[in-house]
Amino acid sequence: MQHDDRASSGYWYGSAQPSAAPARPSSPAPWRGHDHGEPAVQVLNALRDYRTAEAAMRRRSRDAMGMGEKDMLALRYLLEADRAGSPLTPGDLARRLGISTASTTTLLDRLTRSGHVRRAPHPTDRRALVVLPTADTDGEVRSTLGSMHERMLDVARSLDPVQAETVTAFLTAMAEQVAAPLDPPHPDVHATPARAAGRAGGKQKRSTAPQSAAAD
Incomplete structure (x- = not known):
């Protein structure tokens, strides 16, 4: 049986630290989807599963139409x-x-x-x-x-x-966030020596370029 690591790690980037214990619902929800802890993570996992299924459907459609x-x-x-x-x-x-x-x-x-x-x-x-x-x-x-x-x-x-209004508002907001530019990458504290040397070399080249121009 294949183990689903999302049960322990939450969404693919890792689950956030909870700020407080969630309140116990007064009645069980009619549908909980993936039972992976935090409701927000359940929503994102369900959304990812939909996107995976949709991508597979698009591949089948392309194959069918050649x-x-x-x-x-x-x-x-x-x-x-x-x-x-x-x-x-x-x-x-x-x-x-x-x-x-x-x-x-x-x-x-x-x-x-x-x-x-x-x-x-x-x-x-x-x-x-x-x-x-x-x-x-x-x-x-x-x-x-x-x-x-x-x-x-x-x-x-x-x-x-x-x-319907709730789902529409959620998907619209998610589309806006996905369309937004990515944040600049943070310095990698776990960089390997080769990667660190490569970055240092790049910085050195950039820093020496103005000096070479001045010398010319």
Whole structure:
């Protein structure tokens, strides 16, 4: 039997020291998820398990449709924009995907050859083009992901309005924290001699650079 070390260490970065003993609930909660101590850690572990399951689902979806991650993400953006009545230009798609215009052109050429997208004249700008998903693409995505999306909606619809508001606020706040820049790394007190020497060498190079410039 595989041991789950989260039971002793909490979340993957380690559990925080408790500031006070938690109050005993007046009645048992209907669902506790992973019983790993602190409720906040239980929530984060459940969220991590969801992310792991979602990543596996995305891999299965890509395999089923025979395309890469960027291709699937591009189709998602294009389908959303098409349903909203605001088709995307290749430049719009490049910014959404965070890739270069050249890479976007290659991606669109690939999706055009496979019959998933088509280029069309921009409705208001004659100099521009928009990218549209084909009807076959919409049907393929629905057949691949439709039943899974319905099951997810069933779970979400099982929440009452107060629960839904709480979950939405929590996930929104978590998304904001995950999107925030990382803190700068702290000095590693357990650095190996080789790592410490490497850092010292880097600092020495930076400190001597102005002297060399002055000498020149």
